[in-house]
Amino acid sequence: MLDTIDMVVLLIYFILILGVGIYASCRSRRTTIQGYFLAGRNMNWILVSGGTSLFVSNVGSEHFIGLAGSGALNGIGAASLAINPIFLLQLLGWIFVPVYIASQTTTMPEYLEKRYGGKRLRIYLAVLSLILYCLTKLSVNLYAGALFIQQSMGWDLYISITLLICITGVLTITGGLTVVMYTDSFQAVLMLVGATVLTVxxxxxxxxxxxxxxxxxxxxxxxxxxxxxxxVTVNSSNECIPYPNPEAFKLLRVSLLHYNMNVSISVWYWCADQVIVQRTLAARNLSHAQGGTILAAVLKTLSVFVMLMPGLISRILYTDELACVPGDHCLKVCGSSVGCSNLAFPKLVLGILPSGARGLMMAVMIAALMSDLDSIFNSASTIFTLDLWKRLKKSTTNTELMIVGRCYKIFLLILSVVIGVSIGWVPIILQFQKGQLYFYIQEVTNYISPPIAAIFLMGVLWGNCTEKGAFYGGLVGSLLGVSRLLVIFVFKPPKCGEVETRPAFLTSMHYMYYSALMFFVTIIVAVIVSHFTTP
Known part of the structure; x- marks a missing residue:
């Protein structure tokens, strides 16, 4: 548990982050669309335009919890997913961002309307993005942050989450993207320093x-x-005991070659997701945007060492708890019958760090949670205001759009509290990936993002793709993803020692191969329809 010195460190953190937020709020141009949602398109590369802010908008509390948990259970294999962005960020900076900046795009749905014409693609992506932010990013971040707070502070789970959401919301609502970027840059330094100290x-x-x-x-x-x-009486069969993976220190394994099929989700997340791309759109020019993607790639590489390695170390020190036997043992350790690997990071923090340093790491986790939440709040507000509200109400003023943007963030705050109160459903979802939070995120996203990635890739690289081709290609791809996602929720995986009863539709094809299938089906349908429709 945290002591008095740790709490003092936490208090200092909150004072500093509020000070940075107030300073940035005074500097921000909050009375215009460009000023509020894109920080006036005047951000420099090293502090906010794409480097530190872009890095922090990706790295949330779920990365600390999820990557460390995967490291504890399987070794360094998950690092291949963390290294992918090094290359995808350069695809963003040198292929996608020049197109976005040249077209004066504010949101990703707006780009689809400018590229293809018509409004249905813009509305479709806007609605889908808002649903994803509310049901995936918010819930997963709240669960990861709640897990750490519960382990380290003993506070009431829901009161703690509500307090963090409210503080984040106040900073984001008052100053817009400028405040988000300044606070993200401050939190990036804190995250890297704290995680490095823990790893060493x-x-x-x-x-x-x-x-x-x-x-x-x-x-x-x-x-x-x-x-x-x-x-408890543990199941002593070899298949149930989580022995160390013989390939734990192989980065590229046969079972991990699936990651090479993960291009579609990576292209969507790093090149077409509003949360990520919005930072580069706020750059003062193309050079600053590209410099930001290079810096973000360097920082992202560090996450392999300061988030994954602590998981391996934690398993060594707390083997019987993190490598629990599925069933009653795991249930008694962490309340989940499938595994407790997600406890790896908080257990290491509380177990080996001295007083004061524990408070610093608690501040790091809060920083990660807040940075992800403020990014989601701001990006979701941008999409709702400019892609939906402006579409529904043709005659609107800048003042009205500012009010709508802030009101939607307040709505998200209330929704986040509701999600936080009902956060108990998240561990149930985690049953689908043996309790590994990081891989749960990967699987769910792989059923939603491939059609979006295909539409954006064709829009940028192939001038003959038509609006009907993109729409119907995306529709077919989305139906394939939703169908498998629904089947997963209906047919739960067997517990250790039980007979596999799920249909071959789930067991015979890894989700990343299925993701690749969705990606190519979307492209094929779009190409065929485009050849029979007018560009």
């Missing part, structure tokens, strides 16, 4: 990298000790 301290505990490798491969749970401590 962890390596000291296990004897460096070579010591970590040797000890990780022997970190098997002690079944006799588990039965005595937790008063």
């Amino acid at each position: 301290q962890g390596f000291v505990q296990v004897g460096g990298y070579e010591g970590m490798k040797a000890k990780y491969m022997t970190s098997s749970p002690n079944l006799i000790n588990i039965e005595e401590v937790y008063n």
Whole structure:
């Protein structure tokens, strides 16, 4: 638990972040559309335009919890997903951003309308984006942040989440994107420093990298000790005991070649998602936007070391808890019968850091949660105001749009509280990826994003793609994704030792191969329809 010194560190953090927010709010141009939603398109590359702010808008509390948990359970394999953005960010900076800036685009749905004509693609993407932000990004971030707060502070879960949401909302509502970018830049420094300190301290505990490798491969749970401590009878079959993965320190494995099929989700997230792209659109010119993507790629590389490695170290130090046996043992450790790997990061923080440093890491987790939430609030407000409200009401003034944007953020705050209160449903969803939060995010997103990525890629790279081609291609791809997503919720995976009863539709094809299928089907349908319709 955190002590008095830790709480003082937390208080200092809140004072600093509020000070940065107030300073940025005074500097922001909050009375115009460009000023409020795109920070006046005057941000420089090193502080906010794409580098630190773009990095922080991607790295939230779910990355600390999820990457460390995957490291504890499977080794360094998840790093291949964290390295992908190095290349995708340059695709954003040198292929997509020049098109977005040249077309004076404010939102991603607006670009689709400018590129293809018509309004249905713009409305479709706007509605889909808002649903995704509310039901995926908000819920996952709240769950990850709540897990850390619950472990470290013992506060009431829902009061803590509500307080964080309200503080984030006040900063975002008052100053718009300028405040978001300044606070993100401050939080980026805090995240990297805090996570680096934890990683170095962890390596000291296990004897460096070579010591970590040797000890990780022997970190098997002690079944006799588990039965005595937790008063449970564990299933001693080999398939149920989470022994260390023999390929734990192989970055590219046979089972991880699926990641190479992950282009569609990566293109959507890094090149066409409003939360990410909005930062580059706020750059003062193309050079600053491209410089920002380079800086963000460098910072993203660091996440492999300061978020994934602590998970491996944590498993070594807390083997019986993190490598729990599915069933009653895991249920007693963390309340989930499928696994407790998501506890890896908070357990390491609370177990090895001294007083004060624990408070710093708590501030890091809060910073990660707040940075993700403020990015979501601002981007969702931008899409709702400019892509939906402006479409529904033709004659509107800038003042009205400012009021609508702020009111929608207040609506999101209330919705976030509702999601936070009902956050108990998230662990149930996590059953689908053996409790690994990071891979749950990957799977769900892989069923939604491929058609969007295909539409944007064809829009930028192929001038003959028509509006009807893009719309019907996206529609077919989305139907394929939704159909599999619904089947997943109906047919739950078997528990350890149970017989597989799910249809071959789920078991015979990995979700990343299915994602690739959706991506190419969307392109094929769009090409065929485009050849029979007028450009």
